[in-house]
Structures are given as structure tokens and as C-alpha cells.
Amino acid sequence: MCVTPCFEDGNKRISISIGAQFLLLNGYLYCSQKFIQEMENISYHVAAGKIDKELLSEIIGSIINEPEFSEEGKKYYKETMLFPRFHQLDVVRKLIAHAKAEGSGQRYLIEHSAGSGKSNSIAWLAYRLSSLYDAFDKKIFDSVIVITDRNVLDQQLQNTIYQFEHKSGVVQRIDIDSKQLADSITSGISIIITTLQKFPFALNHLAEIPNRNYAVIIDEAHSSQGGEASRKMTETLVEKNVSLEESEKIESEIEAGVQDEDDYIREVIQKRGPQKNISLFAFTATPKAKTLEVFGTQDVEGKPKPFHLYSMRQAIEEGFIIDVLKNYITYETYYRFNKTIEDDPLLNKKKAVKAIGRFASLHPTNLAQKTEVMVEHFRQVTMKKIGGKAKAMVVTASRKHALKFYLEFKEYIKEKGYKNIRPLVAFSGTLIDDIFPEGVTEAQLNKFGEKELPDKFATAEYQVLLVADKYQYGFDQPLLHTMFVDKKLSGVKAVQTLSRLNRTCPGKEETFVLDFANDRQTIIDSFQPYYEMTMMSETTYPNHLYDLKGKTDSAQVYFQSEVDAFSKIFYKPGSASVRDQGKLYAFIDPAVDRFKQLDEAKQDDFKKSLTSFVRLYSFLSQILPFQDVDLEKLYSYSRFLLTKLPKVDYTERLKLDNEVALEYYRLQKIAEGDLVLQIQRKHDLDPVTEAGISREKEEKDKLSNIINLLNEKYGFDFTDQDRLYFEQIEQALYENDDLKIRARNNPIENFKYAFDEVFIQTLIDRMDANAEIFDKIMVNSEFKDDVKNWLTKKIYERFKKE
Structure with missing residues (x-):
């Protein structure tokens, strides 16, 4: 390889010869405060003094890995020249400069958009930190440790760093056990790559080694392949053949309740507290409010912010990633039900609405119809993209859904x-x-090992990947063009999931998202905080803890005397004996008994408040120096108490299959086009309050009204039909003898209540006469109210005139 940098300061031009390839790099940075040129155009930065000749020579000398794509779309690394983008150069330079000036013991938060090349940024940073010396020519960090939970990124990082230095002893992969990690740390290996599971051990071990400093680089945490959620789902469902709705319910509850890896990392760090010999470098695309408070840098207003920002908007404008919301289409399922029972049962309104919604969305006709829509869209649109190499991902609501959809796909194809x-x-x-009564695994269905899937999917042999809480985060496959979403998503998970599509590759100009389960506004609200800069709107205040403590105290589930007695044993010096553990629960059990005496609403309020107190105290106690002993005692007591409180019985659910018949099922496209995110300098995240917990009052309502509510909620717009249909409805209402009697004996304010029920029933009886107007009335509340109010007044006046 021949590398010849040439600097021509007069015309601000830099030319670089790489073998037979000649690159003329002549660009500029800003135009109307936006990046309008690709940031690998180095010449502007050299001319502007942002990159000096020494740094450029270092880059040219060390960065020799460039991603390439095979005919099958698989990424491989060709040993050639790769120029970092400006944001990658900028973050590495600033981090190195700060670490050199301040030494170890610092914390840095780097917020870089998903798909912006964090893997390479981390690799380049690790390499620079491993050879960083202070002003006195003393090495600042004895070792650099890279923490990642993603198998895909783990391999990518190792490959990238290995290409910097080929001599032995520079990089050590930790793929055996904690002893291997300890040996690598003790022996002073320059760069150590390990997994998230070994992070607590690493942090503890680093703190115990005297007179040594370490840099710990933490890749953004993802709940991807494996993890506590997957383990709990497997443990919960492995012995059971549950229904689709039960599978979705159980898995969504487990997923919501399991501590994600991002929180796990914060907790580990907070338990250790600040370590003067350890600097932490946290990379993430979607920082939470708590992450900002732990890792963020204080601005002039005292608010935590990222040390370095590369926003989603910036990455999109520079062409580094693709805007996944550009071609986002939502589908809503609309359905109506017909009563099939003679009596109108009383149901819990909230639970009935949930049950009916689940029944409709999981009806076999639904799965088959969605499969047809997805397969046909893929054939007609997706498979023609990226030179005929485009692939699709189907995000399903549960493992059972993934299996059922997979079988539907196979059968339909x-x-x-x-x-x-x-x-x-x-x-x-x-x-x-x-x-599969004996059980089936992913490997058995695919007919190859689980770890082989990413490479197999990258070949031309496979086109569609159906997933259940797997490969939604941290999966890098540039040929992914289309995503079919049939799972409720919001917040960080929505951003991480849809961002699987944003990788660029030759021939890929856009993406496509078809969403069966979410609405446009939810997706917009999820992406908006990360479109620009994520910042806290205000700092979390400790008084929220006292608000929560006040709520739990007032429930009188536990007594302070019990908390005090528990604490005496819990905080007793030395190891706890079996007898001591029994005594602890002796002070917990009375509270459990009182909890069971509460009604369901109060139980729910108490449990949520107590859970919020435990989580918030765990977070704040690592940041603020609490002096309140009572808070600490209640925290320890509460952690034990929560483990003893009765769990929610997820098998108790309303079964409406025998009470309601699915009369029809249709899909109608209601929204198509770009989801527009607002360009803002900052988007504040609400602080950690967790105090505003409330429970909606449950009310009883008739099944017919519930059905009306659902038909009103799920609808689509049509153009108005002729007046004949309305005239027929009006005449039918006028011929109703019951309405006539009520109109003659009541003011219109009372009459309208009787009118409502007859109005709906009349519409149902005549829905075949004009299905389009019927649907609009039933699902569009504003239109329905207009029609109903008009007919109420008109019929009442006709009766009164007789």
C-alpha cells in the first residue's frame, strides 16, 4: 500500500494516493448551520486546523479496516484505507484530550445515533487510550477494557481492534471465565474485550489492584440475544402449551418487569461509587434520564448533558444512516362484534376492552391475513430493492407469535x-x-445452530427473519430494507427496533415500515427525544422519595416498629444465620397479611408505590449523600417485602370467545407517508419522579356498550354517501314505539339516553345497506356524535309534533 498525503494550503486542497486509487478530497463543513458534505472529506478539517498533519498521519498509519459486502450481502473486512467521519474523529480527539488533561477517575457519556459507527469509534478510542501518556511521559491507563453484551458487536470490535496491531499481547478476548479476565487484568494486557455479564467482576477487580489506572469503555446496553428476560420467559413457558394471548401477556409482563442491561450497568457503577483509578466511557444512542444523571457532564445551568453528541438528525442529513420514518405506514385493525348471547352480561369494562382487543388481534384469520399482506408486499416491493438483495424483518409480540407466523409464512409460500x-x-x-407437543427450538426449525443465524441470514438463501425479542437491538444487517411490526413498541425500544433498518449499503436508498400494532404519534413521540440532543428538563429531587414513603406509610401495611426490628437483625454485623433469616421474615409476614386484606385497587397502588420507592432510592442513594437512616431501613425492608407480596395471576382473564362472535375482520390503511420529527436544539426528558402513581377506577358496563366503544375507536374515513341511508335510519327510529313513548313523557335531556341504544341497534340492523357510512359512524366519534345529535333532535321534534 502506498500512502502519500499532499497538503496544498493555498487552495485548501488535500490529495491522497492509495496505491492505484487517487482521492481528491475537497469539502467544507457548514452551510446554513447544517452538515451538507460527507464528513470523511478531510480537507476542510485540515485547512481549518481541526485536524493537524500529525493526527492525519496517525490515522493513515493505523486505520486499515474497511467494510465490504459480498454478493450475498455479508459484511467482511478488507484491509485498506478507511477515513473516519468527522464526528468519529472529533469524539476520539476530545476524549483523548480530556483524559490526558484530567487523568483517570472521570465519567463520559457519548450520545451517538444508532447506526452512526459506534463500533469503530469505540475501537479507535480503545486503541488511542491504550497508548495515551500524560505530560510527564507516564502512561495514563494500564489497560483498556471494552464491555459489550452484543455477540455481533463483540466479534466486530475484536476484528476491528485486531487490525490495528497484529503483534501478540495487545488485545485479549475474554471468552472462558472470570479467572481469564482476572489474569488479563493482572498481567496488564493493553486492550481487554469482555461481556456485560463479567462487568461487575471486572469493576470490583480493578478497584482492588493498587497503583493502576484503567479505562472502561461501555457499549450501549441492549436486551437482545439472551438476557434475563429471555431466561425468565424460557423458565416460565418451557413446560406449558399456552395460547397466543397468554404467551403475549406473560412475555410482555416479564419484559416490562425485568431490569434492562442499561439499568443494570448503572446499578453496578453506582454500587461501587466513584473510583479514582477508573475512567468510564459510556456510548449510547438512546440515553435514559437516569443515564444522563450518572454519566452526564454538567452544563452552565447545572443540567447533565452528553460529553459528545451526534444526533439522529445530523446522521440522517449527512447520509450516514437512513431515515427509517421516511416511509412509515400504519395499519389499524378494525372489527366489529355481534352479540351472540341472549342476556347482556355485566363485565369489568377495562378488562373486557382488553380481552376483546386481544381476541380480535390474535384471531387466526388475523394471522393469516397479515401473513398474506407481508408476503405479497415483500414479493411486489421489497425483493426488487437493493438490486434484488433486500431483506425483511417481522417483529412479533411473543415467542408463540413468532412460531405461528413462521408456520403461516411457510404454508402460504x-x-x-x-x-x-x-x-x-x-x-x-x-x-x-x-x-410440537414435545417442544421445538429455533435451531430445529431453521435446521442449523442458533449462532449461525446472522451469517445464514446474510446469504441470498434467506430473505425474511421473524423475531420474538431477538435481533431487535444491536443487529447489523445493511440489507434489511423492510420491517413488519406486530408488537406494541414505545420509547427506547421503538427507536432501537426500527433503527435496525437504518444501516446504509450500496444501492439502498430508503426503507419501509409496516406497523400493525402502533399508531403514528407513539412512534413520533418515541423518536423525538433522540432526534436532536437528549437533556434532562430538571434534576431529580430527593423529595420524591419522601412523597413515595408517605404513600406507603399511609397504607398501614407495615409498621415502623416492624421496620426497626427487621433492621436490627438485617444490619447486625457478621454473617446471617438460618435462624436470623427466619426472624427477618417474621417481621415481613404480618405486613403481607395486612396487604392481603386490602382491596385490589389499594393493593395495586401500594405495590407500585413501594416498587417505585425501592428503585428511586437505589438510584438516588448513589448520587446524593442521604443522612436519613429511616429511608435506608425502609429500603432494605421493602426489598424483602416485595418478594413476599402475592403475584398477579396472569391466567385470570376474560374469555369472550363464547360470548362474542367475530362478525368481520378487515385491514384498512389509514396513514401513509413521512413521520415528521421536529427539529429542536434540545428535547428534555422528564426526570425520575415515579411518584405520580394512580389507578383508574374500574366500572361496570354492558357488553353492548363496550362493543359500541370499540367500533367507535377503530375505524377509517370514507366519503359521505347519499341521504337515502340516513333517511332509512331516521324512518326506522321514528317507527320505534318505545322511543315514541319516552319522547312524549321526557325532556330531550332524558330522551337522548334512551335514544342512544336504539340508535346503535338500528345502525347494526341496517349496516349492509351502506357499510361505508356504517363504519364511519361506528369508528369515528366526532362523525358519530354529529349524526346522533342531529337525529336525536329531529326524531324528538317529530314525536312532539304529533
Whole structure:
């Protein structure tokens, strides 16, 4: 390789010869305060003094890995020249400068958009930190440790760093056990790559080694392949053949309740507290409010902010990633039900609405119809993209859904005789089903090992990947063009999931998202905080803890005397004996008994408040020096108490299959086009309050009204039809003898209540006469109210005139 940098200061031009390849790099940085040129155009930065000749020579000498794509779309690394983007150069330079000036013991938060090349930024930073010396020519960090939980990124980082230095002893992969990690740290290996699971051990071990300093680089945490959620799902469902709705319910509850890796990292760091010999460098695309407070740098207003920012908007404008919301289409499922029982049962309104919604969305017709929509869209649109290499991902609501959709895909493709679409499925553990009573695994269905899936999917042999809480985060496959979403998503998970599409590759100009489960505004609200800069709107205040403590105290589930007695044993010096553990629970059990005496609403309020107190105290106690002993005692007591409180019985659910018949099921496209995010300098995240917990009052309502509510909620717009339909409705209402009697004996304020029920029933009886107007009335509340109010007044006046 021949590398010849040439500097021509007069015309601000830099030319670089790399073998037979000649690059003329002549660009500029800002235009109307926006990046308008790709940031690898180095010449501006050299001319502007942002990159000096020494740094450029270092870059040229050390960065020799460039991603390439095979014919099958698989990424591999060709040993050639790769110029970092400006934001990658900038973050490494600033971090190195700050670490050199301040030494160890610092914390840095780097917020870089998903798909912006964090893997390379981390690799380059690790390499520079490993050879960083202070002004007295003393090495600042004895070792650099890279923490990641993603198998894909783990391999990518190792490959990238290995290409910097080929001599032995520079990089050590920790792929055996904690002893291997301890030996690597003790022996002073320059760069150590390990997994998230070994992070607590690493942090503890580093703190115990005297007179040594360490840099710990933390890749953004993801709940991806494996993790506590997957383990708990496997443990919960491995012995059971549960229904689709039960699978979704259980897995969503587990997913919501399991501490994610991002929180896990913060907790580990907070337990240790600040360490003068350890600097932490945290990379993330989606920092939470708590992450900002732990890792953020204080601005002039005292608010925590990232040390370095590369926003989603910036990355999109520079062409580094693709805007995944550019072609986002939402589908809503609309359905109506017909009563099939003679009596109108009283149901819990809140639970009935949930049950009906679940029944409709998981009806076999629904799965088959969605499969047809997805397969046909892929055939007609997706497979023609990226030179015929485009791939799709289907995000399902649960492991059982992934299996069912996979079988539906296979059956539909076979029925149609399609030869150019082959699906793969990804889920954790063993899944029992009617078709697989002995259980089935992902590997058995795909007919190859679980770890082989990313490479297999990258080939031309497979086109669609159906996933259940797997490969939604941290999965890098540039040929992914289309995503079908059939799972409720919001917040960080929505951003991480949809961002799987944003990787660029030759021939990829756009992406496509078809969402069966979410609305446009939810997705916009999820992406908005990370479109520009994520900042806290205000700092979390400790008084929120006292608000929560006041709520739990007032419930009188526990007594202070019990908390005090518990604490005497809990904080007793030395190891706790079996007898001591029994005594601890002796002070917990009375509170459990009192909890059971509360009604369901109060139980829910208490448990939520106590859980929030424990989480918030755990967070704040690592940041603020609390002197309140009572808070500490209640925290320890509460952690034990929460483990003893009764769990929610997820099997208790309303079964409406025998009470309501699915009369029809249709899909109608209601929104299509770009989701527009607001360009803002900052988007504040609400602080950690967790004090505003409330429970909606449950009310009873008739099934017919519940059905009306659902028909009103799920609808689509049509153009108005002729007046004949309304005239028929009006005449039918006028011929109702009951309405006539009520109109003659009541003012209109009372009459309208009787009118409502007859109005709906009349519409249902005549829905075939004009299905379009019927649908609009039933699902569009504003339109329905207009029609109902007009007919109420008109019919009442006709009766009164007689």
C-alpha cells in the first residue's frame, strides 16, 4: 500500500494516493448551520486546523479496516484505507484530550445515533487510550477494557481492534471465565474485550489492584440475544402449551418487569461509587434520564448533558444512516362484534376492552391475513430493492407469535408456489405447541445452530427473519430494507427496533415500515427525544422519595416498629444465620397479611408505590449523600417485602370467545407517508419522579356498550354517501314505539339516553345497506356524535309534533 498525503494550503486542497486509487478530497463543513458534505472529506478539517498533519498521519498509519459486502450481502473486512467521519474523529480527539488533561477517575457519556459507527469509534478510542501518556511521559491507563453484551458487536470490535496491531499481547478476548479476565487484568494486557455479564467482576477487580489506572469503555446496553428476560420467559413457558394471548401477556409482563442491561450497568457503577483509578466511557444512542444523571457532564445551568453528541438528525442529513420514518405506514385493525348471547352480561369494562382487543388481534384469520399482506408486499416491493438483495424483518409480540407466523409464512409460500422467499425464525429456548407437543427450538426449525443465524441470514438463501425479542437491538444487517411490526413498541425500544433498518449499503436508498400494532404519534413521540440532543428538563429531587414513603406509610401495611426490628437483625454485623433469616421474615409476614386484606385497587397502588420507592432510592442513594437512616431501613425492608407480596395471576382473564362472535375482520390503511420529527436544539426528558402513581377506577358496563366503544375507536374515513341511508335510519327510529313513548313523557335531556341504544341497534340492523357510512359512524366519534345529535333532535321534534 502506498500512502502519500499532499497538503496544498493555498487552495485548501488535500490529495491522497492509495496505491492505484487517487482521492481528491475537497469539502467544507457548514452551510446554513447544517452538515451538507460527507464528513470523511478531510480537507476542510485540515485547512481549518481541526485536524493537524500529525493526527492525519496517525490515522493513515493505523486505520486499515474497511467494510465490504459480498454478493450475498455479508459484511467482511478488507484491509485498506478507511477515513473516519468527522464526528468519529472529533469524539476520539476530545476524549483523548480530556483524559490526558484530567487523568483517570472521570465519567463520559457519548450520545451517538444508532447506526452512526459506534463500533469503530469505540475501537479507535480503545486503541488511542491504550497508548495515551500524560505530560510527564507516564502512561495514563494500564489497560483498556471494552464491555459489550452484543455477540455481533463483540466479534466486530475484536476484528476491528485486531487490525490495528497484529503483534501478540495487545488485545485479549475474554471468552472462558472470570479467572481469564482476572489474569488479563493482572498481567496488564493493553486492550481487554469482555461481556456485560463479567462487568461487575471486572469493576470490583480493578478497584482492588493498587497503583493502576484503567479505562472502561461501555457499549450501549441492549436486551437482545439472551438476557434475563429471555431466561425468565424460557423458565416460565418451557413446560406449558399456552395460547397466543397468554404467551403475549406473560412475555410482555416479564419484559416490562425485568431490569434492562442499561439499568443494570448503572446499578453496578453506582454500587461501587466513584473510583479514582477508573475512567468510564459510556456510548449510547438512546440515553435514559437516569443515564444522563450518572454519566452526564454538567452544563452552565447545572443540567447533565452528553460529553459528545451526534444526533439522529445530523446522521440522517449527512447520509450516514437512513431515515427509517421516511416511509412509515400504519395499519389499524378494525372489527366489529355481534352479540351472540341472549342476556347482556355485566363485565369489568377495562378488562373486557382488553380481552376483546386481544381476541380480535390474535384471531387466526388475523394471522393469516397479515401473513398474506407481508408476503405479497415483500414479493411486489421489497425483493426488487437493493438490486434484488433486500431483506425483511417481522417483529412479533411473543415467542408463540413468532412460531405461528413462521408456520403461516411457510404454508402460504408453499400454497402459492413461491420459490424465492425463505423465512427464518428467532426465539429463545424451547417452545411447546399443539404441532410440537414435545417442544421445538429455533435451531430445529431453521435446521442449523442458533449462532449461525446472522451469517445464514446474510446469504441470498434467506430473505425474511421473524423475531420474538431477538435481533431487535444491536443487529447489523445493511440489507434489511423492510420491517413488519406486530408488537406494541414505545420509547427506547421503538427507536432501537426500527433503527435496525437504518444501516446504509450500496444501492439502498430508503426503507419501509409496516406497523400493525402502533399508531403514528407513539412512534413520533418515541423518536423525538433522540432526534436532536437528549437533556434532562430538571434534576431529580430527593423529595420524591419522601412523597413515595408517605404513600406507603399511609397504607398501614407495615409498621415502623416492624421496620426497626427487621433492621436490627438485617444490619447486625457478621454473617446471617438460618435462624436470623427466619426472624427477618417474621417481621415481613404480618405486613403481607395486612396487604392481603386490602382491596385490589389499594393493593395495586401500594405495590407500585413501594416498587417505585425501592428503585428511586437505589438510584438516588448513589448520587446524593442521604443522612436519613429511616429511608435506608425502609429500603432494605421493602426489598424483602416485595418478594413476599402475592403475584398477579396472569391466567385470570376474560374469555369472550363464547360470548362474542367475530362478525368481520378487515385491514384498512389509514396513514401513509413521512413521520415528521421536529427539529429542536434540545428535547428534555422528564426526570425520575415515579411518584405520580394512580389507578383508574374500574366500572361496570354492558357488553353492548363496550362493543359500541370499540367500533367507535377503530375505524377509517370514507366519503359521505347519499341521504337515502340516513333517511332509512331516521324512518326506522321514528317507527320505534318505545322511543315514541319516552319522547312524549321526557325532556330531550332524558330522551337522548334512551335514544342512544336504539340508535346503535338500528345502525347494526341496517349496516349492509351502506357499510361505508356504517363504519364511519361506528369508528369515528366526532362523525358519530354529529349524526346522533342531529337525529336525536329531529326524531324528538317529530314525536312532539304529533
